[in-house]
Amino acid sequence: MIAPPSSSVAAAAAERLAALATPPGALGRLGDLAVWLAATQGTVPPPALDNVRLVIFAGDHGVARHGVSAYPPEITAAMVRTFVSGRAGVSALAAAHDVSVRVLDLGVDDDLDGVPDDVRRHKVRRGSGAIHLEDALTPDETDRALAVGAAVAREEIAGGAQLLLSGDMGIGNTTPAAALVAAGLGLPAPEVTGRGTGVADDALAHKQAVVQRALDRAGGRLGDPVDCLTALASADLAASTGYLLEAARQGVPVLLDGLMAVACGLTADRIEPGAAAWFAAGHRSTEPAQSLALAKLGLEPVLDLGMRLGEGSGAVAAVPVLRSAVALLRDVALLSELLPPDAHA
Numbered sequence: 360m361i362a363p364p365s366s367s368v369a370a371a372a373a374e375r376l377a378a379l380a381t382p383p384g385a386l387g388r389l390g391d392l393a394v395w396l397a398a399t400q401g402t403v404p405p406p407a408l409d410n411v412r413l414v415i416f417a418g419d420h421g422v423a424r425h426g427v428s429a430y431p432p433e434i435t436a437a438m439v440r441t442f443v444s445g446r447a448g449v450s451a452l453a454a455a456h457d458v459s460v461r462v463l464d465l466g467v468d469d470d471l472d473g474v475p476d477d478v479r480r481h482k483v484r485r486g487s488g489a490i491h492l493e494d495a496l497t498p499d500e501t502d503r504a505l506a507v508g509a510a511v512a513r514e515e516i517a518g519g520a521q522l523l524l525s526g527d528m529g530i531g532n533t534t535p536a537a538a539l540v541a542a543g544l545g546l547p548a549p550e551v552t553g554r555g556t557g558v559a560d561d562a563l564a565h566k567q568a569v570v571q572r573a574l575d576r577a578g579g580r581l582g583d584p585v586d587c588l589t590a591l592a593s594a595d596l597a598a599s600t601g602y603l604l605e606a607a608r609q610g611v612p613v614l615l616d617g618l619m620a621v622a623c624g625l626t627a628d629r630i631e632p633g634a635a636a637w638f639a640a641g642h643r644s645t646e647p648a649q650s651l652a653l654a655k656l657g658l659e660p661v662l663d664l665g666m667r668l669g670e671g672s673g674a675v676a677a678v679p680v681l682r683s684a685v686a687l688l689r690d691v692a693l694l695s696e697l698l699p700p701d702a703h704a
């Protein structure tokens with residue numbers, strides 16, 4: 360069981376919120392976020408969020424060669440190069456909101472020649488198994504990927520991260536992510552499977568069948584979250600899970616993104632219950648499994664913009680809202696400062 364953010368700091372933050380020169384409740388969810396951020400940072404008011412870091416976990420998925428995505432797997436390596444050159448969707452958002460971006464290859468099916476060593480040196484394997492036919496990983500690869508993710512979280516925390524974000528890149532990855540959510544929630548494939556990059560109706564029906572075959576193949580292992588990573592996930596999703604788990608263990612808050620981040624967050628909370636108390640949800644994705652998993656974790660998304668990009672983009676887009684919450688709890692006067700002591704109602 361992972362210890363939750365400090366309840367005494369949360370109480371002190373709620374007291375300050377109630378004393379601000381605003382009507383009670385007038386800040387809506389910004390007030391709730393400010394209290395949560397204060398509790399996770401351990402101080403009232405919380406510090407300005409100057410050090411926000413995104414790590415993108417990249418990898419290929421054997422299932423992507425089986426008609427589950429609207430795009431070919433070669434896009435994965437091409438997008439890793441695009442993150443490195445700072446020209447992806449999430450790069451634009453991160454630059455606009457002063458969020459650092461680090462991309463790591465856990466399982467891209469390409470050598471990524473010429474890409475910086477920090478990106479390449481975390482590779483666990485080239486491509487993960489096609490989950491409807493075989494396990495994604497060996498148990499040893501799962502353990503290694505979890506350990507890589509945890510080590511990366513510790514590195515980012517040692518670098519001063521006040522808030523961590525995780526992003527994903529891997530054509531086909533909405534299929535294993537949906538399977539992880541189905542396993543965690545005990546739901547059948549049709550309820551969790553979405554269109555990902557935008558597959559048409561016939562491909563969606565096929566994708567549902569693929570997810571169901573993967574769940575049936577995993578069988579008795581669905582109750583064990585680490586076994587689920589081995590059977591149903593991938594090196595990149597296992598590493599992302601290890602990263603989220605370690606952030607929670609270290610008491611550093613995480614802003615989750617879309618389906619992949621939330622599927623990994625759900626898996627992290629299954630591995631060590633209580634992890635989700637350190638997570639907030641950046642946005643609501645169009646993928647049904649993401650909303651189902653958020654509901655299970657008790658997380659209400661900050662934004663609901665119809666986004667379905669991944670890469671960490673929905674989390675980065677929500678960072679200014681979290682900074683707004685902090686600014687209010689830090690910088691607004693107290694009602695008691697406005698009025699002489701005997702003028703209170």
Ligand SMILES: Cc1cc2ncn([C@H]3O[C@H](COP(=O)(O)O)[C@@H](O)[C@H]3O)c2cc1C
Nearest residue numbers: 428430527528529530531532533555556669
């Ligand atoms: C150009 C491009 C950039 C992306 N950036 C993130 N994704 C997103 O789409 C993929 C998941 O959807 P599916 O399971 O349908 O393949 C992942 O790579 C995810 O990060 C992208 C997809 C494409 C095509």
Ligand SMILES: O=C(O)c1cccnc1
Nearest residue numbers: 555617618644667668669
């Ligand atoms: O939920 C997401 O983040 C998502 C959805 C579709 C495709 N890529 C990512």
